[in-house]
Amino acid sequence: MMQNHEEHDHHENGSELSEMQLRVRALETVLAEKGYIDPAAIDVIIEAYETKVGPHNGARVVAKAWSDPVFKQALLANASEAIVALGLMNRVGDHLIAVENTPRQHNMIVCTLCSCYPWEVLGLPPVWYKSAPYRSRAVNDPRGVLADFGVALPADTAIRVWDSTAETRFMVLPMRPAGTEGWSEERLATLVTRDSMVGTGLPKNPKDA
Amino acid sequence: MDGIHDMGGMHGFGKVEPEPNEPVFHAAWEAHCLAINRAMSYAGAFNIDQSRAAIEELPPDVYLTSSYYKKWALRLENLLVKLGLADAEEIKSGHALHPGKALKRKLNVADVPASLTRGSYARPAQAPARFVPGDRVRTKNIHPATHTRLPRYARGHVGVIESLRGCHVFPDSAALGKSENPQWLYTVLFEGRELWGDGAEPSLRISIEAFEPYLEPA
Numbered sequence: 001m002m003q004n005h006e007e008h009d010h011h012e013n014g015s016e017l018s019e020m021q022l023r024v025r026a027l028e029t030v031l032a033e034k035g036y037i038d039p040a041a042i043d044v045i046i047e048a049y050e051t052k053v054g055p056h057n058g059a060r061v062v063a064k065a066w067s068d069p070v071f072k073q074a075l076l077a078n079a080s081e082a083i084v085a086l087g088l089m090n091r092v093g094d095h096l097i098a099v100e101n102t103p104r105q106h107n108m109i110v111c112t113l114c115s116c117y118p119w120e121v122l123g124l125p126p127v128w129y130k131s132a133p134y135r136s137r138a139v140n141d142p143r144g145v146l147a148d149f150g151v152a153l154p155a156d157t158a159i160r161v162w163d164s165t166a167e168t169r170f171m172v173l174p175m176r177p178a179g180t181e182g183w184s185e186e187r188l189a190t191l192v193t194r195d196s197m198v199g200t201g202l203p204k205n206p207k208d209a
Numbered sequence: 210m211d212g213i214h215d216m217g218g219m220h221g222f223g224k225v226e227p228e229p230n231e232p233v234f235h236a237a238w239e240a241h242c243l244a245i246n247r248a249m250s251y252a253g254a255f256n257i258d259q260s261r262a263a264i265e266e267l268p269p270d271v272y273l274t275s276s277y278y279k280k281w282a283l284r285l286e287n288l289l290v291k292l293g294l295a296d297a298e299e300i301k302s303g304h305a306l307h308p309g310k311a312l313k314r315k316l317n318v319a320d321v322p323a324s325l326t327r328g329s330y331a332r333p334a335q336a337p338a339r340f341v342p343g344d345r346v347r348t349k350n351i352h353p354a355t356h357t358r359l360p361r362y363a364r365g366h367v368g369v370i371e372s373l374r375g376c377h378v379f380p381d382s383a384a385l386g387k388s389e390n391p392q393w394l395y396t397v398l399f400e401g402r403e404l405w406g407d408g409a410e411p412s413l414r415i416s417i418e419a420f421e422p423y424l425e426p427a
Contacts, residue, residue, distance in 0.1 A: 024238040024282055026303030028245050030295050034309030037248040037316065044321040045244040050233050053325065093327025095374070112217030112360050114261055115277065120327065124243075126231050130277045132222040139217045139362065139415050140405050148225040158412035163217065165358045166394050166418035167257075167330040168374055195227070 054123035058171055059192035060088050061121060063185040065098075066176040075173065076100055083121070092120050093169075100173045101199075105158045108145075108199030109170045110138035116164035118171045122194055129198065139163060149200045172199040179206045210262075210354050211361060213269035218362040218405070239278040246281050251324045253313030255288050258384035262356035263288045332391035334376040339393065339421055344370045346397060347427040348419065356384035359423045363415075367427045368399040371416060379420055393421040 031037045061083055065072040074082035079098040083089055096118055099107045111117065112135050117125040128134050137145050142159045146152065153159070162170045174196040180188060183206075190209055195201025216222075234240040250260065263284040267275070275283065289295040299306050316324055340346060350365040351357065358380045374394040382390035401413030 020236070020242075020279055020282065021238045022303075023286075024242045024245070026300060027282065027285060027289075028241055029303050030289075030299050030305055031245055031249065033305035034295060034299075034307075035315070036252055036254065036294070036309055036312055037245060038318065041248060041316045041318050041321055042241065042244040044318050045247055045316075045324075046240040048321060048325055049240070049243065054233075091323070091326040094329040094331060095327075110217075112362070113215055113358060114264065120325070124233055126228065127235075127277070128225050128227045131225065132216055132219075132273070133225045136216040136219040136222045137225070140401075140409070140413075142413065143410060145225055149227060156412075158414070159410065161413070161415045163360065163363075163415060163417045165360060166374070166380070166420070167327075167377060168394070168396075168418050169327075200225075200227075 049124055053119060055121075055192075055194035055197065056189075057089055057123075058118070058121035058194070058197045059189040060185070061086075061098075061171075062173060062192045062197065063189035064088065065173055066180075066188055067185050072173070079171065089120070095168045096121065097168055097170050098173050099160075099162065099170055101175050103154075103157065103175070105160055106153050106199065107170075107172045108138060108142050108159065108161045109164060109172060110135060110161060111164040112136070112139055113163075113165060116167075116169065118169040121171055122197055126194070146200065149195065151201060171197050173197075174203050177203050177206050210265055210356065211352055212265045213272045214265045215361050217360045234278075239276075242278045242282050242285075246285055247324065248316045249285065251314070251316040251320075254294055255292060256378075256383050256386070258356060258378075258380040259288065259386055260284060261380070262384040263291075265356065330377045331375045332378060332389060334393065335391060338373055338376075340370045340373075340395060340424065340426075342370050342372060345427040346370055346395075346419075346424040348397070348423055349425060351423070353381065355381065357381045357423075359419065360417065362404055363397075363399065363417050363419075366399055366403050368397040368403065368416075370395050371398045372396040374418065377420070379422070381420070381422070395419050395421070395424070397424070 032039050065075050075098045079096040080092045080094050083092045101107055115125055115130040139161050142161055191203040193201050196203045264280050286300050290297055294310055347367050348364050376391045377394045379390040379392040382388050396416050397419045398414055398416045401409035
């Protein structure tokens with residue numbers, strides 16, 4: 001397990017890496033020796049976040065909602081219940097809320113106070129979501145933030161920002177792209193990007209998929 | 210607390226810079242840092258509000274210059290000492306020098322899949338909800354030195370109750386580690402102009418998730 005710490009050295013400044021590597025290793029050893037944690041469970045948690053939890057789960061939910069109006073209504077009414085009832089995922093924590101983009105309104109999710117994010121459907125948040133530029137500007141300059149992502153919305157599309165200041169969690173249901181009539185759910189899911197479910201992006205253009 | 214973490218509406222942080230094909234973790238220590246924090250919260254060592262408060266209590270310069278997972282590591286070190294679960298000498302030496310305290314439970318391999326599902330924060334209500342959707346409310350102008358989830362940019366402003374989300378653990382109380390003190394939770398919607406003045410994007414509306422003690426009738 002410990003040799004895993006060395007694998008990605010080239011990604012980081014050497015001094016900070018060695019400091020953090022040592023610091024986290026020390027913490028993990030202390031916690032294990034005191035009997036608080038089981039190192040085998042630590043490895044299984046890491047594997048789950050690297051391989052099982054991720055935006056592919058949210059993409060399947062969106063593709064289903066694009067294909068099935070009854071599911072879409074259930075999703076918008078209670079996302080936690082609808083996703084579990086569908087069997088797409090075994091478990092979803094309480095308080096997940098899906099918000100629908102329309103030609104009239106575009107939704108964007110932020111957590112200005114920390115980095116609250118719907119981990120179960122979107123995985124761990126990207127660095128930009130946790131960064132000061134995003135957290136500071138999403139609430140007062142969302143069109144500027146969208147421009148940073150290369151997204152320009154029509155002037156008559158209103159913008160709604162959801163600040164995740166409690167244990168409710170939000171995901172955006174983006175609009176189904178035109179030109180996807182008759183597509184299977186599996187194919188539709190390939191158009192659904194993580195950013196489109198945060199509201200900082202749009203689904204892929206079917207011509208590019 | 211009115212800390213550096215409360216960033217909504219601040220200027221000067223520059224552009225958002227998405228990283229193409231970003232990996233789940235940028236180094237193996239980040240993955241271990243996440244996992245040991247998860248295992249300790251599963252064990253009941255601290256609740257989510259205590260863990261957020263411990264990040265907010267980092268000095269502002271440390272907060273701004275530390276990566277996300279470095280903040281998690283610093284937070285864990287501080288919480289362990291504060292809660293008497295490990296001492297500074299143990300953390301420095303990287304070895305236990307005293308037996309551990311009893312925690313509520315221990316995360317074993319078999320329970321990891323279930324531990325990845327978020328728990329419920331809904332609790333029985335202590336009183337009927339004071340507001341209903343459509344009510345106009347004003348957020349209070351409060352500045353507690355301890356943890357709160359009412360962001361500065363949304364204090365002292367008039368909005369409309371959009372949804373009632375149920376009765377939830379109250380972070381301002383739970384962060385103190387004493388009582389969950391459940392409170393009604395609402396989605397409160399503000400016009401951009403109400404928060405940012407006449408220069409606001411005309412179509413912009415912003416909502417926060419606000420606990421009843423943050424609100425008064427308007």
